Amino acid sequence: MDKDNSDSSSSSNNDTEVELLREQILQLQEHLTTIQQEIATATNLMGQQAAQNANLQAQAQAVANRREPGTLLKPPAPEMFDRTQTKLQGFITQLQVHFNYFPVTLNTDKRRVTYTHSQLKGSALDWFEPVIREYLSGHRSQRTISIITNFDYFVEVLHQTFGIQDKKRKAEHKINLLTQTGSASVFSTKYLQLLAKTGWDHEHTISHYFDRLKKEVQEELYKEDRPASIHNFITIAIRIDDQQYQ
Template sequence: MTSEEVFQGFSARKPRNSGTTPSPPSPSTLPGPPPPPTPDLAGTFALFAQLLTHAVSISTSDTIERNNVRDPDLFDGSNSGQLRVFFAQLELVFKARPRTFNSAEKKVTYALSYLKGTALQWFEPYLLEGDSETPPVFMSDYQAFQDELRVNFGPYDISGDAEQELESLQMSNSDRISWYITEFNHLATQVRWGSSALRYQFYRGLPARLKDHICLVGKPDSLLGAPDFGPVLG
């Protein structure tokens, strides 16, 4: 056995560098970051549509609250008979905009903005006081505000004035029966008359041609059973 053929055994030493350097792995073989999750477009659009619908419904509701009834006429306190109409116009606004006027104080503030002349001057000192420690109740309570206006600018004797107007109410031949009925009912709600007295006064204020028609068909037992004046008026 020659010396070249002698087994040299296993060695723990690293083999010598053969002169070639191993190439690093290519980028295509390296693991990359995980891909971003695919967005749920259908869910996103559905949520956006829901929010848009809600916003439009709120906007539409607010517009309806603002525009479906006109504002009241200004009240200056010179005509006590207009106070009742002023309150009725305010009530229409409050009923049409319940979310806007959801407190008594908001109603008072709105009503004050439609006063002028002597009526506004009456409340002027309380408005200019600002945040007073003891503001009057009628500046925040709508019922008290109405009472304050009635005492100072309403009719002195509501029932007595209505009785006088009711007794003098007359329908002429050129008037419409709808006008007469409206005026009569407006005054009748302010007096303390019984049904018999009201029926008599209603008949008394009619023109002769309508009285003749009633005599033919018979007098009603109540104002609700008033005869049909269509044949006479036509």
């Protein structure tokens, strides 16, 4: 009997020790994982810091040698712009970053516009070529002079030609095709999104909005006092549509 009790006690102790060892191993594994993560984070930070230091050293060396950072770092040129509206803002941002690498070579608006000319292609280049020719001819309009000598104005004209105006025309086209086929709520949300892009005066769009509603909603709206605000008018239209749907 005593031997059986002894064996049972020994087995229990062994199980306890094994369990403790398992817990210790798990803790060590968790600790090792944490250390590995910390090492990876530190390595990443060290890499970023090394890149920043290299950039600063290059700039310091450029200043000491009276050379521009771009001559040492050799940044890639901005992606050439062809007239794709969605790429216009990115192109302008790339230009501004590139200018920072060459604070001496590209230190005037005229030089920056001239450099940008070299980064145009396709329809964008076709648009700009007559401007350059007019400027070089000596018979220059004030608009042409401003485009060549004022980079901010040049960017504004780029937006007018290839950005904002294209977006405005597309919005006007889409809003004129828009009609209510489902709920007034969904239709009105799309209508307001397009309206914001058209630049139209909201107070004079009630009739335009009304003409695109379902006939059943229009008939009920005739019975309502017409508010001055398009937003209030839309609220009434949605309420009527919801009531009819119920």
